[in-house]
Amino acid sequence: MKNNTTSIVLLDGGMGQELIRRSKRAPQPMWSAAVMMEMPDIVRDLHIDYINAGAKVITLNTYSVTPDRLQRWGDPTQFKPLTEKAIELAHTARDKAGVSGVKIAGSLGPLVASYRPDIAPDFETALESYRDLVTTQARGVDFFMAETIASLRETRAVAIAAAESGKPIWVALSVEDNNSGNLRSGESLQQAIEILDELEVDAVMLNCSKPESISSCWPQLDASTRPVGAYANGFTSIAALQPGGTVASLEARHDLGPDEYAAFAMDWVSRGASIVGGCCEVGPDHIAAIAQTLSNSGYTISADLA
Numbered sequence: 001m002k003n004n005t006t007s008i009v010l011l012d013g014g015m016g017q018e019l020i021r022r023s024k025r026a027p028q029p030m031w032s033a034a035v036m037m038e039m040p041d042i043v044r045d046l047h048i049d050y051i052n053a054g055a056k057v058i059t060l061n062t063y064s065v066t067p068d069r070l071q072r073w074g075d076p077t078q079f080k081p082l083t084e085k086a087i088e089l090a091h092t093a094r095d096k097a098g099v100s101g102v103k104i105a106g107s108l109g110p111l112v113a114s115y116r117p118d119i120a121p122d123f124e125t126a127l128e129s130y131r132d133l134v135t136t137q138a139r140g141v142d143f144f145m146a147e148t149i150a151s152l153r154e155t156r157a158v159a160i161a162a163a164e165s166g167k168p169i170w171v172a173l174s175v176e177d178n179n180s181g182n183l184r185s186g187e188s189l190q191q192a193i194e195i196l197d198e199l200e201v202d203a204v205m206l207n208c209s210k211p212e213s214i215s216s217c218w219p220q221l222d223a224s225t226r227p228v229g230a231y232a233n234g235f236t237s238i239a240a241l242q243p244g245g246t247v248a249s250l251e252a253r254h255d256l257g258p259d260e261y262a263a264f265a266m267d268w269v270s271r272g273a274s275i276v277g278g279c280c281e282v283g284p285d286h287i288a289a290i291a292q293t294l295s296n297s298g299y300t301i302s303a304d305l306a
Contacts, residue, residue, distance in 0.1 A: 011277025012050035029073035047093030054291025056303035087140030106141035117151035130161035150184035172207035229275025258289035
């Protein structure tokens with residue numbers, strides 16, 4: 001849906017890779033959760049850095065905190081404590097930054113592994129798992145952000161579960177990096193967008209794919225009846241990442257610095273995006289570049305959809 005206003009929602013960027021750099025720890029399957037419990041100030045300060053860079057939305061550091069992942073690679077009893085810690089750190093960061101108008105988004109990511117919808121639970125199981133995530137996060141967030149959703153069953157399950165909270169729900173779909181115009185499951189992106197329009201989510205986005213792949217899918221996204229947006233990753237390829245693996249197996253691009261990434265974001269804005277931000281390998285400097293470019297172009301930055 002075309003954005004006809006001069007107000008843009010600016011999201012934060014990725015958490016995982018930044019936490020690895022700042023903690024100077026080797027990544028493990030649940031590294032972002034481990035850092036949150038053992039070095040919480042790093043998580044808090046990264047939230048603050050994104051706010052100071054210009055982001056008006058910060059997202060809970062709970063992307064990997066799902067019962068399914070904790071059962072496989074962590075400690076299932078830590079589900080609620082980790083979620084509570086993520087809420088505490090996000091609220092502390094927002095208070096400490098002292099910037100008005102910042103909102104906190106709940107994070108509803110893939111239940112088992114990123115980019116691997118083939119091993120995701122069936123619809124009914126996914127629905128119940130997402131309901132657990134929504135219930136546990138709801139008291140501490142302003143709205144929900146479903147991220148890196150890669151199949152039709154995940155799309156429907158996460159949107160239904162989040163809507164039951166009564167809070168706004170924004171859903172970000174992840175597409176194949178081969179310009180096929182499909183979700184990472186190989187299913188139709190257009191069909192996923194139609195499902196989200198039917199369920200009347202508050203915004204539809206594309207995320208955690210190459211920026212070029214997102215741009216190639218813009219005609220499908222722009223056909224949505226909802227506000228639209230995008231936030232890409234900065235990997236050369238995600239092919240090497242396996243379930244339970246870490247980003248140590250992936251390589252960051254060297255041609256996607258802050259200015260180059262901001263150029264992609266502004267192209268999406270010119271095409272009608274109401275929401276832009278960053279995903280993996282997109283840090284505070286990238287978000288600052290987008291904020292500056294938006295300001296120079298006459299846009300205001302908000303956490304609210306126009």
